Amino acid sequence: MERYEPLKIEEKWQKIWAENETFRALDLPTAKSNGKAKMFLAEMFPYPSGAGLHVGHVRNFTIVDVLTRFYTQQEMNVLRPFGYDTFGLPAENYAIKTGISPQSATKTNIDNFRKQAKRLGLAIDWSREINTSDPEYYRWTQWCFLQLYKKGLAYRKESYQWWCPKDQTVLANEQVEGGKCWRCGEQVEKKLMKQWFFKITDYADELLEDVDALNWPEKIKTMQKNWIGRSEGAEIAFETGDKSILVFTTRPDTIYGATFLVLAPEHPLVKQIVSDNAKAAVEKYCAEAMKKSEIERQENKEKTGVFTGAYAKNPATGEEIPIWVADYVLSGYGTGAIMAVPSDDERDREFAEKFDLPIIEVIKDNQMVNSGEFTGLPNSEMRERILDWLKEKGYGERKVTYKMRDWLISRQRYWGCPIPIAYDKDGEPHPIPEDQLPVLIPEVADYKPDNTGRSALAKAEDWLKVKVLNEKTGKIEEMTRETDTLDGYACSSWYLWRYASPHDNDHAWDADDIAYWAPTDIYVGGDHAVAHLLYIRFWCKFFADQGYLPFREPVKTLLYNGYINAPDGKKMSKSKGNVIDPLDVINQGYGADTLRTYEMFIGPYDQDAAWDTKAIGGVYRFLNRCWSLTFTDAGVTTGTDTGAIRHKTIKKVTTDLHRRCFNTAVASLMEYVNELYKVGASHEDLTVLAKLLKPFAPHLASEMLEKLGEDDVWPTWDEQHFAEDEVEIMVQVNGKLRGKVSVSAESVEDADLIEKAARADANVAKYLEGGIKKVIKPAKAKLINFVV
């Protein structure tokens, strides 16, 4: 071989790895008994789009791959599986447009993704491939649903829901971005519907409490905390006529300043309390507010509202205060009603000023004023005192509220996991028994949803009818199936556990396998900071409570990688025509090794980076030099081999991989190669180079190791090798560098000797003529500083 031919080398090794199933994880009795530590790594599995891999996938997968190979070379028991998140709208929209079934389009796309992933040389255990739309997989998604249903954590509720008129489906809160559908960008509206929910709020406290201990990026942890949004406060009842309005407040200490109440337009009591002459205006206001899209309600921060004509009694002051309706109070949070304290709340103040409502100061210089019997009390004590007082008088209670709502999971779509429920004649839901799973997705001729808001599943008339045991009557009855499917996030809420025993036909996951492999040690992704990453935590805690999992957090370490943008710094998109196709990069001759190494070198993995069409050439040159050193006589050494650079490089690359500094690890390999080019490379130098290079450029490194006749076991370093005879000491005067002196290695900490040597330096001496006030020789620093 005369020159570096990446495509040839890569084809060769990919074939070898496939034939030998090189990356197959050990099966259980063996894995458990060999005494090695386990390591379970995964990327967030991709949605296999028709466009194939993009450079973002490559970055994501390569991070996992570098770590997989690193830990494998360190002889751990490594599990690195792969899968596809295949349910979702693109396949369904494609089916509506072309008539090609989602099943068939998905298969095509997976085949393409697999082929492309293999061309990256990923160290994947292909025997564990999973696919969420495979009946053998979604059978267990349905089983998971039934477990939640049995415990009352899957329930139906009629409520206003985000509805996308274009996609004809309900959307969850986090699928609405700026008032628009996350998929198609259509403006969403609110619609009253009966929907399925998972009761994630039952776990709100634990999800919040356990966040802190996670080895996850602070950014993600903060986002999760904010999303859960725990507020401690009180619920207080305000009497109006024979009714009572419950409000939620985090500031019960300011109750003497509550000069009016505000109800959300959706609040059920509005209709009941409104006075006759206010009725028309209130009805008009509520109707308009509810019609308005949330985005309009948000954009227009100008306060609007209308007086109901009714009054309620402030339990603290005994005063009658007016009840208003305004859309700045949200129906979904707290009780959908507030006590307004314009003196201490910016929004209430704005409202009061606009509608000329009274404002009463209750806190002055941290002391309570105008607060009845509490006047004069320090504000810091007021909170607890008033809470006790409210409770004692029966007006209110301590209460914790969350911003997080229950997880809406029903989707009026065809291409999703069918919800395993059927309805009896009275419309009551019944679970499909576990032994009748999976509820298969029926074939239909037309994938369009019907205009009643039901998915295309409703068109499969035979499928709709099912005989199910009615657990109340004890009889098998003919029922009608649920036509909603599950949110795709449900399918991805348990897939990490399926990897432990992907072929288990009797369980979602095997108890022994899960106990050994899970939780996932390192999980890598660049998306889903709250949604997916919160849902897997929720399911983990739920299944732990049911005794199915021996741990309460699914992911120990989360690496959140940045995006790769186009060379112009903008997001890559087909419409802008600035997309870099990773397969093009490989095929034009760079090969997968260069692509992988470049994406690791591009910058810190957790930062966004712009693709640089030129810079990738530098990485290619680097790999080319590695090849040359090994396969031509360019690098054969004749010089003395102290091993200093070699051992320094082993240390640097190893510690950099532990702290996930992939870019500087590559940089130090480049320095190493540059040095070997200068001084020549020994067999040992080349062996170490190939071993350290293997996580990044596995094909080339394998080729090198084969030539060298060496294994790939991760090398260790010995500090003794990089102890130098002579050490250069920086000489500063008043903190400025004025000279350098060399001393023998054993004198590095000998301050007197160094001082003497430094003063002998002519340039330094010049600065010391005026006399020395102080000499500082910090330990562990090759530096001396004279203060003059």
Add this chain to the structure above:
RNA sequence: GGCCGGGUGGCGGAAUUGGUAUACGCGUUCGACUUAAAAUCGAAUGGAGUAAUCCAUACGGGUUCAAGUCCCGUCCCGGCUACCA
């Protein structure tokens, strides 16, 4: 508006614990090889200055023998969030 990041050469970025600022790569320039080009190899490369030296890590202060790193203030950029009572 709130919270969290960040601001270092022409560019991407290094600097792990307060101790040689600018590693590595790109680009640029020069040289070698070549009929020539590409590729490859070598050298130089923050700014000013003949030099000693001075000035440079967004800006202004501070702490320290010593600050890109710590503290205070200001400006700018990015992300998330957005009337959550």
